[in-house]
Structure formats: structure tokens, C-alpha cells
Amino acid sequence: MGIRFILMVNKQGQTRLAQYYEWLTLEERRALEGEIVRKCLARTEQQCSFVEHRNYKIVYRRYASLFFLVGVDNDENELAILEFIHLLVETMDRHFGNVCELDIMFHLEKAHFMLEEMVMNGSVVETSKTNILTPIQLMDKAS
């Protein structure tokens, strides 16, 4: 049970953030991202948020132009992951205020800091937005 990777991809298929929790070579990542993007981006709103790919599942959610795609093991609880995506978005929203693709693109490091606080080794560490954002706020104050 666990998260294997988290991808943020815009609707043109450009990767905006990629965090893997298992080691893949660059070629493997490229291939994987290509396949997933092709599969998921073509889906409609009326279709479910889960796509089976190779031997795992992609749980995804779309926010405006940005897709959040999370690869999980087959026995993972899909809805819990789906809402975890939303929690991530809400957390970013609290920090950036009306978060958009550009925020994530130009503040790549912050997006990474937040993810670091939320997921470790493929498992959820923290779900309290305040706790997630505390270190980032401290750092902002310091600099």
C-alpha cells in the first residue's frame, strides 16, 4: 500500500512537477509520463477518476488547466487518495491564495516543500494544513 509517484501535468501534457517514491530511470519516467498523460488527459468529466495502468492505478483529478495524477498500488484506497489530492490543492491554495499553474511552476521549490511535509516514502505523513505550512512560513519569515 502506498503512493508511487505524484505528477502535476497541464492540459498540454507538460510536466509541472514530478515526485517519485520509487527509483525509475529517466527513460522509464519519460515513457511512463507519456503513457499516463495520453491515457488520462483524453478522459471526459463523466468518466471515473481511476485508470488502471500496468500493474498499478492512477488516481487523478483536474483543476482548471492542471491535472494531478497520483500512481498508487492496486490495493490502495482510491477515494482516500482522491481526497488527498484535494487536500494538497487546498494546502497550496492556503499558501499561495488562489493557486494556479503558474504558482506551482515558478515556485517549484515551495511545491516540493509542501509535498515533503505531506508524503514521505509513499505514505501520508501529515494532513493538517497548519502543520504542513508551518516550516514554509518560518522560512519565509527568516529570509
Next chain:
Amino acid sequence: MAMHGMRGLSVFISDVRNCQNKEQERLRVDKELGNIRTRFKNEKGLTPYEKKKYVWKMLYIYMLGYDVDFGHMEAVSLISAPKYPEKQVGYIVTSCLLNENHDFLRLAINTVRNDIIGRNETFQCLALTMVGNIGGREFAESLAPDVQKLLLSSSCRPLVRKKAALCLLRLYRKNPDVVNVDGWADRMSQLLDERDLGVLTSSMSLLVALVSNNHEAYWTCLPKCVKILERLARNQDVPQEYTYYGIPSPWLQVKTMRALQYFPTIEDPNTRRTLFEVLQRILMGTDVVKNVNKNNASHAVLFEALALVMHLDAEKEMMSQCVALLGKFIAVREPNIRYLGLENMTRMLMVTDVQDIIKRHQAQIITSLKDPDISIRRRALDLLYGMCDVTNAKDIVEELLQYLSTADFVMREELSLKAAILAEKFAPDLSWYVDVILQLIDKAGDFISDDIWFRVVQFVTNNEDLQPYAAAKVKEYLDKPAVHETMVKVSAYILGEYSHLLGRRPGCSPKEIFSSIHEKLPTVSTTTIPILLSAYAKILMHSQPPDQELQNQIWAIFNKYESCIDAEIQQRAVEYFALSQKGAALMDILAEMPKFPERQSALIKKAEDAEVDSAEQSAIKLRAQQQTSNALVVTDQLPANGAPPPVPVGPLTLVKVPSMTSDEDHRSTDQALTHENGTLSKVDPQPPSADLLGDLLGPLAIEGPPGATVQSEHNPVSGLEGGPDAVDGSAIVPIEEQTNTVQPIGNIAERFHALCLKDSGVLYEDPYIQIGIKAEWRAHHGRLVLFLGNKNTAPLGSVQALILPPAHLKMELSLVPDTIPPRAQVQCPLEVVNLRPSRDVAVLDFSYKFATNMVNVKLRLPALLNKFLQPIPVSAEEFFPQWRSLSGPPLKLQEVVRGVRPMPLPEMANLLNSFRLMICPGLDPNPNNLVASTTFYSESTRAMLCLVRIETDPADRTQLRMTLASGDPTLTFELKEFIKEQLVSIPIAPRTPTAVAPPAPPAAQPTPEIPANDPAALLAGLL
């Protein structure tokens, strides 16, 4: 601000974004990489800020999919920067760019350790996170103790401890030895008393990993998990920050329920009751609300609760409630819920009792097979496949066939394979099976693997009744205007063999058959032509007296292909031409194919193999384990015991009987068909003399007669045709033997021993039948169900099951039917009442008849003494008075047991546990001793407490002293003997203890353990 500080990064990102095409992007990236490379070269001039900026750029470039093969050292070196911003970048980028085996990582191990054991909380967090993400074995070995200390430390703040928990999880996965099971179980249990939900969330992930490997060691965590779940479900003491849309941390709830699924059962009635109350509330109290997020979160919890209920094997009522819920879900509009409904219903199939309720939803599930969403269609297909059995196979397979014509290409192969398997597994009659496969080939020929059509050929060859039917059917298909090449292959093969059985039907004269096949020849590839040539030769052989015109036509074809570039075709053409001029001899040579030996279906095997890839749930596997029809075998009517073979009496076939046995892998099918096609190459290409032919055929003419005859016939010609024939002759023998005596599959004794420890499994299996068992024990009553599964396409007759009960058991077997229909499973409940303690074993005397084989087996039934035990925890206050009051024989017996299978103490504890003796830790202060308690139930003794103490000698694990006490002398004796049997069951080197002196442990031990160890001596005094 970081943003301010890294203008260069923003500029670069913006440049890349403005690139018009991939080529421009590459140029911009290459330029930047060159820039970074030169800056890193004279590192001295770099400020920490610049370094940080460049490292981020590297990560960005890497994320875009470009190789970054330098600068790793710089990233790693930032880890040792004194200031937080640089250090943070170092840690994060390192864990993104490097894998755990990277050399640079090893160089950093000391810095990382210093951060972990240092005083700076934020540094601790960074270091723990990186190790948690990419730490390898070396990290595990050098850091695990420090990480454990942090996790348990009371002075550490939650923000550090939650990371320590997941860091330890990583280290544990890299090297399980870093967590010492004995000591850690208690600590883990203490960890679960934590109030902070962040620490709990990550500790729960750690627990899931630990219990998935060894649930016994962590049983004390079970009630804690239930408490946590109760706290969350009742929303007690849950801070607002951890409440998500009004739901107390759905993620922790889900994880906790996941952890609970790793414990096989919940013994403690109070814990069980509390848990079921919580689950009941979740099942009943989850309503559909407008807010999507709230709805998802509450359903995430609900689906996990469903899984837990299934796992706990709840009462039937609760199960039906679950199926009802799922039935509702698969019909809703919301696609996510529909998908999950189908997925969980498939998981639910493993609960035997609810299969009938699931079947009521068949129509709805079939609708989902046509859903616009492929994810949902996949789930529906999986579910239909899983729920298929003899009763609904016809409907389901026909649905699948119908769907096949419109299905997406990506699904067709899976779909046709599944349809083929189901048709084979559950065919009510074989003509239906043939219909299904031919339809499959017709509709989805491109997706039909060779295995599928090989299989239908095997079925037809082995069942005479089927042959005319199949021949007529393929003729119909062949007459259609567009025919798939696979259909041409299978038709040509079957018509070649059996078209003469169509007799005088209109349009079925040899000539007409020939021309319908030959019409297709121009459309087929070179791999099919050999099959057509064989068919022509066979047709020619069957048209007696020879039709001159047909003969000329066919000879012309053979002549034409004599110079074919393809060696296989050429050879066949030459040989068939030569052979067909032999006149009557042709009859012998080209006679019908012999039957195939029984073997496992290549298709099933393929499905099992494909499973890993196809992202399927384990449903198929589970199903396969449950259902008896797993190992599919062709009905083999090979006459045993010399009964005359039903078909060709002059059974001369120029074909090697494929000598593979049923357990060969699926390639055997392949080989089988190549063999029969290929064996003609054995004929001497020069015009063979009649003698030689006779010789050749002699030893091969062995369809009916047993091996001995073969040998005797073979001898006279061995001088001529030595080698290959000898091989062929002997290759036949094992098959003959196999049909005479039925060999069990698997080891009967091992199966029995496994069933002594668990309550369901396979008791016996052979090529025809599988006997499964499922048992429930309550006090001195037991209810076993025998599952008798016929694995064949023919019925099993004269089925008889007789129970030979020992004196202490009252056993009643319900009626066992005389015949078991093909592929069916019969359930026979068996009631058991335990009258008094005894170690005697009940025996099932089982017999059945298959074809002419009478099979009889005597099987021990796993209704043993330990099944009437109920583990019970006993506290010191209860234990000692009891122990003292039962003084001396016959109520308390002591024995020194020698020749014990040596095992470490925890293993022995596990063994006792598995026999339902509850280990009571802490009662005996000597760590080398075990104290256990249990309750025994029988009609005469009622519930009776039994106490056990085992004193082991760490210096000599082959001996121990065992003391047993209960309120019944027979019980004490029997239980003592029972445990003894278990401990010495595999005697290893029985001579070892000879050197050791009588009862008391040896005095001259290097560790004078008994006398020196005060608490133990104390306890011994007490005892």
C-alpha cells in the same frame, strides 16, 4: 523571499516556457546546462546562494525529462551547509536526483547522522525525510537505532517523531533485522497511545508494514487500533485541523482499518464487539451528501470498512448488508462509486456465502460491461469472470461474446481469453463449448491465441460424440465468404480428421469438403498451408474407393508444392504424395489422431501469468484457489485395463503420442501439435518399402495395448529401427500407468498438517477430484464442510464418503450424492461433537469411480484436540492460585521431552499460538521459559482451563521440560502428549540428548542457568 532570491531560476523557467517548440526548448536547456557546468567547475567562486539556484535549475531540467549527469556532488555537498535554506535544498534535490545506491550518498552518511542526532529540530526533519525517501541498506544499519530513539523519545516534538516513524519504515523495508520483533512489539503498542494525529498517521503506516510480515508479534496493537478507530469514528478529541469536511481524519481511519485487516481474527469479545459497533455505524451512517469532497472522504472510509467486514468474516446479516450496499453502488450515476462498487464486489466473491446474493446483480453488472468508461468496463469484466460458475456460465459467456464485436481493441484479447476459459471451465455440454470457441474465432480471430484453438482440437479429439458435430459446425463457418485464418486452420484440421463422419449429409462429400477447404488456400499464409496439405491427404484417404478426379486434383497440389521454398510444406507435399500412392497402406498411416493425454489447460496458465501484468485484483487468484476447477483436464476416455478402444481398432497412426503429462507447462500444447504435424519427417523420403513402413508403424501401434505389448512387438524390429522407436515406446508407458492408478496431487500428509493449523484448505486432490474443507469451531462443537469438486468434463460416479470416527467424537455427515456432475462442486456438511479429551484422529474413507478407475483413499480429518481449544489470557493473579491448587499427578504432569525439533523461542511461541494456546508473557521471569493458557471444551469436561509451562534450555534446544495442569487427568495427559507430538514431530538426530543426564537440566552447563537465575528459581519454588 525565496522567490526574490532566485530570480535566475524564474527567468530560466520563463524562458523555457516561452519556447515555441521542443527543439528550442532543448537548445535553451543545453545552454543552461553548459552554463551550470562551467560555474560548478570553479566552485570556489560560487556563493551558497548561487549553488542553491543552480541545483534547483538542475532539478527543473531533470523534471522536464533531460538527463543531468553532473552536479550531483554539488547537490549532495549542500547537505552539509550550515544554513537552513541551503541544507534544505541539498536534502530535497538529492532525494529527487539520486537513487539509493549512489556512491555520493554514502559519502553523506555521516553528515546525515549528525543532523539526526543533533539538537536542531528542523535539521532532524530534513535528514529523516531524505533517509525516509531514499535511504538504503547502509543507512539502515548505521541509523536505525538513532531513528528509533527519536521516535520513542518523550522530549521530541511530534513534528520530528512523525518523520522518524516513516523513516524507520523505510529502514525496516531495506533491512527487516533493524527492528527487533521482541522488543519492538511493546513499543509499537505504546506508540499507538499517542494523542497527536500526525504521529499516529505515520506510526500507523509503520504498523501496517510490520503486521503484514508478522501479525502474531503485534497482537497487543490490535485493541489499540480499535480504540483509535473508535476515537475517530466518534469524533472524540480530534482537533479541527485534522477534520476534513467534517470527517475526522479519513486517512488515518482508512489506514487503521487497513492495519486491522492483517490480523486474522479478533479473539477478544469486547474488542470485537466495539469494532463491530464502529463498523456498523460506518455502514449505516454514511449518507450521500452534496459536497463532493465530503462525499468522497466518507465513502473512502466506508469502502475500507466494507473490506474489513469482509475480512473479519462477519455474521451473514452484516455481509448481506455489505452486498446490498455494493449492489446500490454499482447502479449509481457517480462513476467513481460505480467503479469502486464493482471492484469491491469482485473482492467480495471470496466470501463464499454471499455469491448467490451477488448473482442477483448480474443484469446490472452486464450493463456496466457497456459503460462508456473503460475503467468501469474492465471492472465489470473482471467481476463477471469471477462470479461465473456452472449456473450462469451460459448467460455470461454469451454476453461476453456479444460484447466482443463492439469492444475496444485493447480489451479484446483479454475478453476472448476470459470467454474461452469460462466456456471451458463451466461448459454444460461440450457442443456448447465448441460453439463458443468457434464464435470467438469468428468474431475476434486476431485476438485468438493458438492455445485457444489447440484446446478445442484436443477436446474434439478426445470426445467422439463431439466429432461429427464439430465437423458440421466448422464446415458451416468455412462456407462463409470471409473467414479468419485461424478458422481455416481449425476447420481444415477438424474436417481432415472427421469430415468422413458427416456421411451422406448434403454438401459433405469428400470432394465438396476438399473444395471448401481448398478455396481458402490462396488467402492463407505459409504456416497454414501444411495443415491444409495434411487435411487433403486425410480426405483422400477417406474417399474410398478413391475418386479419380479428386485424387488427381490433390496429387496436382502435392506436385505443385514439392518445389515449395518452405521446407515444411515441401516435405509434406513430397511425403504425402509418396504415401498416397501406397493405396491401402495409406489407411494405416493416416488414421485418426490418438487422444491427447490429460493436461492442465494452457489457457488457465496463461491467465494466471497475465495476471501480474494486467493490473487485476487478486480476485482471479483467490477464485482459482477456491474453485476446484482450477486444474482443468480434458475428459480422457482412454480405455484402462485393456478395454477395447472405442475408435480405430487398427489403430496405426504415424503419430507420436505426445508424451507429456498433465503437469507440463503450457508449451506442451504447442509441442503436441507440432509433433503430430512434424512426425512425418520420420518417414524415409525415398519410396519406402512396405517392410520398412511396417517396422516403422509396429512399435507405434500402441493406442490400446499396455506397455508390455509394445515392448514385445518392438523387439523384433529394434535391430532395424533402434533408437527413436525405443524412445517412443517408453514414452508411452508412463501415460498408460497414469490412467490405471490415480496419483494424488500434492502431499496428503502435508495438506493434513496444514489443515491442523488453519480452518480451510485442500484436504486431497488428484487429477479428477479435489476435496476442500472449511471448518468452524465453537466450544465442543464443530461444523466442517467438505467441498467435493469434480475437475472433469465427465461425471464422477459411485461416490462414497464414510466417516470412521474415533470413540471420543460424535460425527454426522450429511448425505453425499452418488455422482458429481462435470465441473461441479458438492458441499457436504459434517457435524462434530467432542465428547471427551483424546488425541485419536477421525478418518474419511472416500471412494469414487472415474471411467473404469475405482479410486479409494483414506484421509485423516483435521478434527484434532487443538480445534477444541480456545486461547484465553490469564493474569498473574489468576494463574498462580490455579497453578498451585492443581498439585501433582494426575492433574499436573511433568515430563522432560527429548529429541525436540530445535527452534528459537519465538518460533516455539508461534507454534503454540497456532495450536490455540495463548502465551502469557511476563508470568515466568525466566526468558527461556514459556507459560501458556487455554480452555478446552468437550461434553464431559465442559470448558476447562489448561495451563502449560515449558522450560527450555538455551544450551540444548533439543530438550525441554514441560508441565501441564488442568482439572481433568485425561485432559492433562492427552494435551501433554499432543503438544509433545507437535514439538518432536520432525525428529532430528535423536541421539543428541544421550549425553545429557536425567530430569534436571545438566549441571555443568556453561551458563548455570537454573540455579543462578533467581526469579526463575523463585517461580520454580512456587510451582
